[in-house]
Amino acid sequence: MQDPQTLAHLRRARDLMDRAYAEPLDVPTLAAKAYMSPSHFSREFRAAYGETPYAYLMTRRVERSMALLREGWSVTDACTAVGATSLGSFSSSFPRITGETPSAYRSRPHDAVEAMPPCVAKILTRPTPFD
Structure with missing residues (x-):
């Protein structure tokens, strides 16, 4: 179970993908939006949403x-x-x-x-x- 603050940060990145899907988005950019390192962001995103950030995008x-x-x-x-x-x-x-x-x-x-x-x-x- 992830803490609410981590989920809020992940939602910021997911919302960016929903809004700016046509923009060149990569894991480092999304991780920065979630205030995480790229590898930590990828692990947390997959744990929260059941797929990688790239798959979601x-x-x-x-x-x-x-x-x-x-x-x-x-x-x-x-x-x-x-x-x-x-x-x-x-x-x-x-x-x-x-x-x-x-x-x-x-x-x-x-x-x-x-x-x-x-x-x-x-x-x-x-x-x-x-x-």
């Missing part, structure tokens, strides 16, 4: 890219817009998180999602990693 990026792909963006443009630095790593992370490739996700119909209020669509389309 990639899930947020994939989640945001899903919305862009539903709008018809190309895979490359969506990848770039969400801050992924490599199309290859993005394209391999996407199916690991969603269960399908970005182009397969983009090409299938999303009519039900478009009919939902945005707040409901965000919850229902949030990817859950397959492990």
Whole structure:
């Protein structure tokens, strides 16, 4: 069990990833936001949230890219817009998180999602990693 102050510091870094997912974020930057060393931050983050900071950030990026792909963006443009630095790593992370490739996700119909209020669509389309 982590103490409340540690959790508050970790939330600062997690909130930064949620807000600035398209920015170049790395563990030292996130650790500084949480007032921790990079290795301590990585251990504490994983203990608190059950995944590494990088995995959390990639899930947020994939989640945001899903919305862009539903709008018809190309895979490359969506990848770039969400801050992924490599199309290859993005394209391999996407199916690991969603269960399908970005182009397969983009090409299938999303009519039900478009009919939902945005707040409901965000919850229902949030990817859950397959492990």
